[in-house]
Amino acid sequence: MSGLRYGWTTGACxxxxxxxxxxALLTGEFPDPVEIVLPKDRRPSFALARESLGDGWAMAAIVKDAGDDPDVTHGALVVATVRPGxxxxxxxxxxxxxxxxxxxxGxxxxxxxxAINPVPRRMMTDHVTAVAARDGGTGDVVVEISVEGGEELARKTWNPRLGILGGLSILGTTGVVVPYSCSAWIDSIRRGVDVARAAGHPHVAACTGSTSEQVATTLYGLPDDALLDMGDFAGAVLKYLRRHPIPRLTIVGGVGKLAKLADGHLDLHSARSQVNPAFLGALAAEAGASPDLISQIESANTALHALRLSQSADLPLGDLIAARARSSALNVLTGSPxxxxxxxxxxxxxxxxRAPGELPWRPPVRPEP
Incomplete structure (x- = not known):
């Protein structure tokens, strides 16, 4: 991804x-462009898209530039209205x-x-403090943040499922959007686990897409806030659950993505991991497949093709993939209940x-003396 342009988070904007x-509230003048200080001493400048000054209030707006990242909020107008507190x-x-x-x-x-996250709150507070010290203010203010069209944009995010209603979240820990880092998606996975834990759900399903979610809902009747939109980020789900366990996890996904998890990959994106036909052939061999079927599976174009070949020979390749994917997951979750x-x-x-679940091994509880 070298050469791609970095962008700025909604929190930085x-x-x-x-x-x-x-x-402007203190001096009557809007700095344009306005410079801010981000972690690691980055000092970006932002052009103002709108500005307005009234009796006891000032408003400035900035168009979010996410760089070359396919961010749903790219181009959104982020507005701050400041009043004395x-x-x-x-x-x-x-x-x-x-x-x-x-x-x-949660x-x-x-x-x-x-829904203005802690780091953006701290960044805004620090800058308000610095402006007050420079321009003779008290730093006692009410900051209202708006995003034009934010309620509609939020429907394309996890916010409704996480219980964030009415619009977007103001996000960012560094202020910088790294192209294709998918940090917002991974953060949403973690917040999804937090919300499920706070709601007391004993069972969550990590799903690779909308079809997988429908299957999980049909099989288990789970509520929306027990469904984790895992996408390609199996590792993000498993590593976070290792530190913040929920009693039961069901992983639901297409044969291609779960074949990659079975092969030990934790990032299931096609650009970062591939289905290995030789691995699928080895699974078939372990199950007693004929040399001819093994050869056909090793030459298959896709995991689905390999699955269809195995089904024709009454070989349960899907179950074998599920069992090995489960082993990969448990390897990441080692020590977590x-x-x-x-x-x-x-x-x-x-x-x-399918691979049914069993409780992972735990050290025996020693009786109290």
Whole structure:
């Protein structure tokens, strides 16, 4: 991915807009462009897309540039409106139109709070403090963050499932969007686990796509907030559950992606891992397949093709993939009390392989003396 252009998070954009608005509130002048300081001493400058100053308030807006990352919020207008706050109150945050509100426990924000994450809050607070020191303010302000069209954009994110209603979250830990790092997706997986744990769900399903989610819902009747949109990030799910366990995990996915998990890959994206026909042939051989079938599987174009060849010979390759994928998952979860089962499906959503779960080994409990 070398040569791709980095971008800026919604948190960085909100910080820049807040800095410009508060400066104008104190001085009557909007800095344009406005420079902010990010972690690792990055100092980007942002052009203002809109600005307005009234009696007791100032507004500045910035168009988010996600660089070359396929970010759903690329091009969104992030707006900060700053008003004086109660003396001694410090910086308070409000959700304007297009920014969500937290309605479920388990997130790093209390229920009822605007969905402005802790790091962007700290960045905005630090910049408000710096502007106050420079321009003679108190630093006691109310910062309202809005995102134009944010409620519609949020429907394309995890927010509704996580219980963040009414709009987007203001995100970012470094202020920088690294192209194709998929950090927002991985963060959403972690928040999904947190919400499921806070809701007390004993069982979650990690699914590779919408068809997998439908299968998980049909098989287990799980609520929406027990479904993890794993996508290609099996490793992200398993590593987070190792540290934050839930009693039962079901992995549901297409035969191609789970064949890669079975082969030990934790990133299932086609650009970063491939189905290995030789591995599938070895699985078939272990199950007693004929040399001719093994040869056909090793020459198969896709995992689905290999599966169809095995089905014609009454060889349960889907079950073998599921069992080996389950072993790969348990290897990552070593020492964590998570029961794992795996369901393999074809493109139509038919179940073509299963590996039932058993509780992983745990050290015996020593009786108290």
């Amino acid at each position: 909100a910080t820049a807009a807040t800095t410009a608005a508060y400066t 109660v003396p001694g109150s410090g910086v308070a945050f409000q959700a304007g139109p297009g920014v969500g509100t937290v309605t479920k426990p 997130l790093p924000l209390a229920v009822g709070e605007p 998570v029961c794992v089962d795996v369901v393999v499906i074809d493109r139509a959503g038919a179940v073509v392989g």
